[in-house]
Amino acid sequence: xxxxxxRIAHLDMDAFYASVELLRYPQLKxxxxxxxxxxxxxxxxxxxxxxxxxxxxxxxxxxxxxRDYTGRGVITTATYAARQFGVGSALGLMKAARLCPQAILxxxxxxxxxxxxxxxxxxxxxxAPLMEDRGVDxxxxxxxxVPGGQxxxxxxxxxxxxKAVFDRTGLTCSIGVAPNKLIAKMASEFNKPNGISxxxxxxxxxxxxxxxxxxxxxxxxxxxxxLARLHIHTIxxxxxxxREWLIEHFGKATGAWMHEAANGRDDRPVALESEPVSxxxxxxxxxxxxxxRDRAELGAIFTALCEKLAGDLQRKGYVGKTIGIKLxxxxxxxxxxxxxxxxxxxxxxxxxxxxxxxxxxxxLAQRLRLLxxxxxxxxxxxxxxxxxxxxPVAHTVSTHLATDSIAATDQLF
DNA sequence: TCTGGGGTCCTAGGACCC
DNA sequence: TCTGGGGTCCTAGGACCC
Numbered sequence: 330x331x332x333x334x335x336r337i338a339h340l341d342m343d344a345f346y347a348s349v350e351l352l353r354y355p356q357l358k359x360x361x362x363x364x365x366x367x368x369x370x371x372x373x374x375x376x377x378x379x380x381x382x383x384x385x386x387x388x389x390x391x392x393x394x395x396r397d398y399t400g401r402g403v404i405t406t407a408t409y410a411a412r413q414f415g416v417g418s419a420l421g422l423m424k425a426a427r428l429c430p431q432a433i434l435x436x437x438x439x440x441x442x443x444x445x446x447x448x449x450x451x452x453x454x455x456x457a458p459l460m461e462d463r464g465v466d467x468x469x470x471x472x473x474x475v476p477g478g479q480x481x482x483x484x485x486x487x488x489x490x491x492k493a494v495f496d497r498t499g500l501t502c503s504i505g506v507a508p509n510k511l512i513a514k515m516a517s518e519f520n521k522p523n524g525i526s527x528x529x530x531x532x533x534x535x536x537x538x539x540x541x542x543x544x545x546x547x548x549x550x551x552x553x554x555x556l557a558r559l560h561i562h563t564i565x566x567x568x569x570x571x572r573e574w575l576i577e578h579f580g581k582a583t584g585a586w587m588h589e590a591a592n593g594r595d596d597r598p599v600a601l602e603s604e605p606v607s608x609x610x611x612x613x614x615x616x617x618x619x620x621x622r623d624r625a626e627l628g629a630i631f632t633a634l635c636e637k638l639a640g641d642l643q644r645k646g647y648v649g650k651t652i653g654i655k656l657x658x659x660x661x662x663x664x665x666x667x668x669x670x671x672x673x674x675x676x677x678x679x680x681x682x683x684x685x686x687x688x689x690x691x692x693l694a695q696r697l698r699l700l701x702x703x704x705x706x707x708x709x710x711x712x713x714x715x716x717x718x719x720x721p722v723a724h725t726v727s728t729h730l731a732t733d734s735i736a737a738t739d740q741l742f
Numbered sequence: 743t744c745t746g747g748g749g750t751c752c753t754a755g756g757a758c759c760c
Numbered sequence: 761t762c763t764g765g766g767g768t769c770c771t772a773g774g775a776c777c778c
Binding site: 426437 | 743744745746747748749750751752753
């Protein structure tokens with residue numbers, strides 16, 4: 330037997346949030362539905378209806394629709410019926426309301442999506458043990474050594490996984506199988522929804538080169554625009570450029586990577602485990618707030634963000650020592666500030682204090698639409714304890730001083 | 743009536759150390 | 761008296777992804 334050919338799958342759940350919602354509200358099947366926003370009043374009305382008539386008993390007319398929405402939310406997911414109207418992810422809800430006013434608008438329910446996310450991933454792991462988590466609704470799977478992973482280029486195993494996921498969750502997914510992650514990711518888009526597509530190395534020119542450069546995971550709007558200015562539109566156009574020329578225009582790292590990608594080369598392994606680098610909380614206000622005029626309100630939001638963040642860290646068992654803030658002004662421009670402290674922490678007061686110092690270094694004349702707090706340079710709490718277990722006394726004192734001066738920061742706003 | 747809330751990685755300059 | 765260079769950490773911003 331010769332060595333097995335590397336076969337990597339990318340699995341993407343179809344319209345994940347929306348599909349989970351349709352499991353609860355089957356009466357909405359086939360209708361344009363979008364998930365997003367978050368209006369307390371409408372959410373409560375919906376909850377009251379659930380209590381009264383049961384989920385599936387809510388009449389279609391009783392659901393909130395886009396037409397009635399006022400606020401600053403965006404669409405996170407749209408059903409395929411809604412996509413017909415040109416609405417999709419990241420579109421502002423007010424804008425979407427003009428395209429499809431009758432679309433039903435459901436609030437985001439992350440807890441529910443996380444539940445199904447765990448379920449479909451556990452199902453995959455029972456079949457194929459080498460899986461990389463890429464967020465709530467997608468994964469990479471290494472098919473190479475899995476029984477059936479080589480049959481029909483991986484199609485047989487892909488079908489098996491697709492069926493297992495559907496049987497367990499009632500949800501469909503699309504799978505691409507290819508020689509590497511880069512191509513697998515593109516391939517999973519080929520037959521959406523509920524599709525499978527298999528790409529071999531020899532298919533590069535016929536299946537990959539005609540695609541727009543933007544389809545490469547890692548080429549975003551900016552790079553795409555620049556490529557277009559250079560008259561490069563397809564991946565084939567990109568592959569026709571020399572490595573040197575690409576490095577000249579996009580820099581050493583990006584240029585070389587583009588050259589590899591365009592030629593279908595990617596040797597990144599399927600990464601089973603990864604540790605978080607940072608954890609953050611942010612919020613966009615219902616209306617823009619002014620640091621002076623809305624001092625009390627901003628201060629309360631700021632403190633609440635720090636407390637939630639501390640809770641997240643503690644629950645997940647991490648501490649960090651780089652505390653940062655993020656601001657977005659009413660013109661949508663943003664700034665960040667951060668500060669590294671002497672000791673790892675997950676303490677709300679310490680975070681609040683340090684973030685408060687960051688805030689003092691930022692211009693606050695203009696009104697704000699967003700405030701965020703971040704903790705980075707993370708370490709597992711146990712590892713940090715070990716690391717800091719024989720720390721000089723002087724440092725311990727400074728921590729107490731820092732925590733004691735919280736009162737002063739409270740007067741910030 | 744524009745534009746959410748998480749994240750990751752890269753770049754680039756300055757400080758500071760060897 | 762001058763001339764280096766490498767390495768690491770910190771900070772700010774930006775591109776990109778789900």
